[in-house]
Amino acid sequence: MRILQLVTYPTRLVRHGGQARVANLRLALEAAGHAVETLAVYEPEHYGGDAVGRHDVAFPRDSRHRQSALPFCTDLASGLFAAEDDAAYAQIHRFVVELAPQIVTLEQPWLLPLVERLREDGAPPFSLVYSSQNIEAPLKREILGGFAPAEVDEVARRIHDCEARAALAADLVIACTEADAGVLRSHGARNVIVASNGIVERTVDPAVLRDWKWHLRGGGHALFVGSAYPPNGAGFWDMMGVSLAFLPPDQRILAVGGVAGLLTSSMEYKRWEGINASRLVPAGFQTEQALAAMIALSSAIILPITRGGGSNIKTAEAILSGKPIVGTAKSFRGYEALLGLPHVYVEDEPARFRSRLVALLAGPLPPAPPDDLELRRSVLWTRTLRDVPSAIMTAARDRAGAAAAGPARTHGR
Secondary structure, eight states: OEEEEEESSOOSSOOSHHHHHHHHHHHHHHHTTOEEEEEEEEOTTTOOGGGSOTTOEEOOTTSHHHHTSOTTOHHHHHHHHHHHOHHHHHHHHHHHHHHOOSEEEEESSTTHHHHHHHHHTTOOOOEEEEEOSSOHHHHHHHHTTTSOHHHHHHHHHHHHHHHHHHHHHOSEEEESSHHHHHHHHHTTOSSEEEOOOOBOOOOOOHHHHHHHHHHTOSSOEEEEEOOSOHHHHHHHHHHHTTOSTTSOTTOEEEEESTHHHHHHTSHHHHHTHHHHHTTEEEEESOOHHHHHHHHHHOSEEEEOOOSOOSOOHHHHHHHHHTOOEEEOTGGGTTOGGGTTSTTEEEOOSHHHHHHHHHHHHHSOOOOOOGGGHHHHGGGBHHHHTTTHHHHHHHHHHHHHHHHHHSSOOOOOO
16 A cells, blocks of 8 residues: 655654654555655754655744744644645645555644645545654643743643544554553544554674773763653753762763753753763764664663653663663553563652662673563564554555445544
């Protein structure tokens, strides 16, 4: 079948969890024999060059939809831009008509206004799959906590409405956790499956390992991997406290990904910069080979996740590694069945989280039992998304059968 993925970020170069989920869903569908195209409505200041696909549409800064959006709400504005901007919509409509997809997957709810207009304008009929990576309304309310309550209430209401419409309109809804699935059913979703986030299996390059072993020599270090997503930085300081002074001088935290810049630019970091700079190593974006080496050399992996919903790719990464893990209960959403693994510690009280981390970094490093490897491999994308292609095909066939039997189900805008 011809399948079109609609997203708000390009997926050719994967740097954050949302991209990874979309890219691996595409691989799973292609492996099942389907032809998949991806169209992103993206922010050009964050993506460019080889990262952008040939069908992607830029959401420029000077758009009236960007100008009127609150900070951190460009994703919500992107759907209205795609549906209402004449040039953008004409480009997208032309491509959709030419492709004539039989299935459209809506990654997160943001581009739902575009889907609704395409249907209103008589685009070739398609089944709709809503792939929900999170329950967005309460999370956005949390992120916008410092803004005027009336503005925050209005944004949260609009997002809730968009999520509810997407759940009701979709022939299939894919949730990341059972908790998210329950919320989506309460919105009216009739056909929901759960597919947790996953990870790819990496191999360690000996030369890269030697290089990072030299760079990280001396003392133990914990690994923290994350994107520049505000809740990642907030969760880190929620659990670390007012500074990193609790760590002995020879213990460090290695921050990898966009979260590194988020941490070093935060007020918490700057308030005690001398202490924090000696204990936090901001490594920024790294190659897959470098990340594999960092994981292999780490004494522990930390998951200080205190906000948001969905399931976290960095948790799957930590589980597969076999390294000791210190995380919060929230960090294991979607992976509860794996909490019994050795050296997996759940600490929701910040002082206990910090004490556990210090003890693990003091060593010696406990070995990962070899007989739990198969259980850890259950977090691979090939396992977590295994049932998705068949569920999508079943939903598409059911919709086609219903359309042949009588009037098509309507989808209001």
